[in-house]
Amino acid sequence: MAKRSTLALVAAGVGSAAVAGYGLSIGRDLWKTTKRSSAVILVAVALFGAVALPVVGGRALVRGHDRGPIASLLVTFVGSICLILLGFGLAFCLLGYLTYDETLPNAGLHATALVCAAITAAFVAIGLMWGAAQRSSRLRTFAVSKANQEFLDSIGFKETGGEDITHYDPSGQALRLLEHHKDRLVFMAVGRRGKRAFIDLDEVGRMTVYTGIG
Structure with a gap:
């Protein structure tokens, strides 16, 4: 068989033993080069x-x-x-x-x-x-x-670690984090169509206010 690349052999459906043998040959050559x-x-x-x-x-x-x-x-x-x-x-x-x-x-x-x-x-x-x-x-x-963690703990805002529901607000409302802007975090209220909640941020990113569902 003429010399072929490993990818060409796999794509052509050549048996695994032939591919493995070809790979071992490459490995031996590489080892010799590395050893030198x-x-x-x-x-x-x-x-x-x-x-x-x-x-x-x-x-x-x-x-x-x-x-x-x-x-x-x-x-x-x-x-x-x-x-x-x-x-x-x-x-x-x-x-x-x-x-x-x-x-x-x-x-x-x-x-x-x-x-x-x-x-x-x-x-x-x-x-x-x-x-x-x-x-x-x-x-x-x-x-x-x-400071942000202290703020979240103080209002009872909990993180879930999930994707569909990322947080629960102080009232127990399920939320999903949607966007992170310079001045606020935007959450979707899960199960309440079109409703949003926000956490306002100051100029350095410190959390200041949770608006609740609006």
């Missing part, structure tokens, strides 16, 4: 981690989170520090592998550690600046979200 390039792949992964992990860790330290004290300590602080240290470790392994000198092993490793520490600190600084730029808007969003 494994060193390049490992270097690329280490380089990406050495750059990305300190940036992500630095950003997470300062960007603001909606977490309690324990989660802030374990996830925000400890987790971020672990990402930064892991990035440093990858940079150290990568640079050490590329520059290792058997004649000066200790001095070479010491110099490598200093260079990697400086590189990691630079990427952490980028992450810190990135996180600081996001902090105010994130904290404002968290505060508005918390």
